[in-house]
Amino acid sequence: MGIISQSALRLCIAFFVVIASVSHADELPHPKGQVVLTITGKILNSNSEEGVVRLDMAMLESLPAFTFQTVTPWTEGLHTYKGVLLNELLAWVDAEGDQLKVTALNDYSTLVEVSRIKPYPIILAYKSDGDYMKVRNKGPLWLLYPLSDYPELDTEGDYSSMVWQVKALVVQ
Amino acid sequence: MFLSLIVAVFVVSAYVTFMKHSETLRLVTASSKTTTWAASELESDMLKFLYTFELYETGNRTHDEVLLRYELLWGRVNMLKTGDETQRFRLIKDAETLLTRLLTTLNRNEQMVLDFPSLNATLAKKIHQEFASLLPSVRQANIDSFLGPQRLDDLLKVHKLQKEFGFFLIGLLLSGLAFIAIILIESTRHKMQSLHDSLTGLPNRKYFNDRLSLVEINSIKKRQKFSIHIIDLNGFKSINDTYGHAAGDQLLKEVAIRLQYCISADDMVARLGGDEFGIIQEGINDSSRAALLGDRVCKALSIPFCFNDINIYPRASIGISLYPDDANSAIDTMGNADMAMYRAKSSNYFGYNFFDSVMYEDALRLKILGNALPHAIIRNELTLYYQSIVDIQTGIITGVEALIRWEHSRYGFIAAREIISVAEQIGQTTHFNEWVLKTACTQNKQWQDEGLPFVYMSVNVSQVMFIQDDLIASVQHALAVTGLAAKYLTIEITEDSIMVEIDRAIDILGNLKRLGVSLALGDFGTGYSSLSHMKELPVQRLKINHSFVQDLNEDPKDTRFITTILQLAQSLDLNVVAEGVETEQNRLDLLELGCHFGQGYLFAIPMPALHMTALLLKQKDGMA
Incomplete structure (x- = not known):
């Protein structure tokens, strides 16, 4: 009786562990086109066995988007930017961390406090004035703050967080 | 006039100090950080592209990787060409030219880099050489951004600004000190005004009463007496009516001056209001000194006043009371002196009148x-x-x-x-x-x-x-x-x-x-x-x-x-x-x-x- 019940229990535990891990991994849609962004770290949802989220442009565009106009220290004049809301993206992958490590194509990276960006409609912009952005024009993705709408974000500290040519996010 | 000058110094100093400080901050932060960073990043992107290019030729890098490096270099050049943040980089000698040359080169070779796998080796070498030839200029811009004339100029400016900053800070301090001084002077003057009569410059009733309280305490301590003299001009109203208020005012001033000559250094004379004056005579032992003062006042006031060739003969009624002989408190002594003055007035004779208890009884x-x-x-x-x-x-x-x-x-x-x-x-x-x-x-x-x-x-x-x-x-x-x-x-x-x-x-x-x-x-x-x-x-x-x-x-x-x-x-x-x-x-x-x-x-x-x-x-x- 003891042996049977023990092995049954083990089986049960094993089953639940599998269920638990499966329930969070690889349930998001899979990219069909070229991957433009990977998200790793403390996230509960992913679209791969190793718990990484890979997104192509179509997937990014299917997520809740936001458009705003702003000036930046790196551009001339006012431009309209459209992109996925970072808060929505993080919710989509069920991110649980306090910090976000943002890495660019040239491997420049910076740490952004989630608490700092949470109250604002900050986007990973993929369109500038209606056009997709090439790498030479800070594309394909640019972490953009609505500086013109929220002057309190217009600081040196926030400038360094506005990474262009973004390729990866790590939730820490 | 003086005040507006101080205000001007203060405002200008505060404004300039703020501006100098902001400018210094801008130069220290913006120039050193972004310009140097951008310049070195340009060199790095350039080198990375050339390196990837070379590795690609030996089959160690993919075409996509070359394209990415090409794009990244292009992105860097674009970034340096626009925006406020890199504006100072463009001020470096020959930087604009360099950026234009880089952009031209990138544009010209774009298609060929895209077509890379089908290019022959000579053409590839030519592209490599074209970019490599720009490398020394990129290097120089990088050095200049760190040590170049622009940078040195900035440092000199910062130094100069600091000096000016200090100068205006002193202005700020001095004008601040001047403000404090003015406030102190004004408050003293205000206190002075609140205790003095503006016409005669004598202490006023409030001051007189304050002094009276002190004198009362002192005389109790020292077991001495003091006397209060109340001097009221007779017929002052008719002087005003007959000769005008200017003459009346002159008379009051003259009376004030004469009374001041009558008293000794420890005594106080005050204008109690209208045509009424009061004297506190301290440190006396009996009424004889009070009587002497009364005599002096009578004599001083009996000399005619001359205004515009008109002789005015003022008459005054003077009441004198002694503390503690006549009353138990300074206030009552003052009331007694007042009573004695009125008695003098009603008897219609020019002179002083000591208080006596009959007066008090009569009044009571x-x-x-x-x-x-x-x-x-x-x-x-x-x-x-x-x-x-x-x-x-x-x-x-x-x-x-x-x-x-x-x-x-x-x-x-x-x-x-x-x-x-x-x-x-x-x-x-x-x-x-x-x-x-x-x-x-x-x-x-x-x-x-x-x-x-x-x-x-x-x-x-x-x-x-x-x-x-x-x-x-x-x-x-x-x-x-x-x-x-x-x-x-x-x-x-x-x-x-x-x-x-x-x-x-x-x-x-x-x-x-x-x-x-x-x-x-x-x-x-x-x-x-x-x-x-x-x-x-x-x-x-x-x-x-x-x-x-x-x-x-x-x-x-x-x-x-x-x-x-x-x-x-x-x-x-x-x-x-x-x-x-x-x-x-x-x-x-x-x-x-x-x-x-x-x-x-x-x-x-x-x-x-x-x-x-x-x-x-x-x-x-x-x-x-």
């Missing part, structure tokens, strides 16, 4: 009686006594004079003259007068109703009541209320009250006569009646002052005045009543001289209504 008595009189009227505590006026020959009572009596609980019997004076001081004359008139009329009407002999009731009216109050209305009211016929009422006024305002007096008397009331002129012969006015006065009776009747008691008899008055009365067709008839001899003499009526102790003393009733009853019975 006035205060107590003044408080009591209105109640006494309401509660009928005042009574009228009556003295008969008789026909000298027959002894028949023809009239009765009403005399006021007040038995006060503390002071006992109060004389008529004092009651009237109290009533005048507390402004109760109308009320008082109406009470007397009504009571007297009521009494006479009652005698008439009781069938007693008809007599006239003589009621005295004081000067104030006669001139200021509406006597006509009061008389009319009294007659209406009591129902007494007007002819049985006589209003008795003194010669003096009439002469104050003779025209008005004639008016009022005329109106009274029209009411049917008879009029008597009292105290005749003691005042200054003008004979020409006598005939205009509508009076029916003269009352000879008792002092003239006294002349009859002299040895030898002096009948000159009485004879003259009687002759005058006869020629004006007036009745004459002699007051103060005390002896039978007086009566016989008066009879002989032709005086028909008399009043005095020989006939009857003033008595209560009840006794007078009995007297009248006796007369009635006698007649019957």
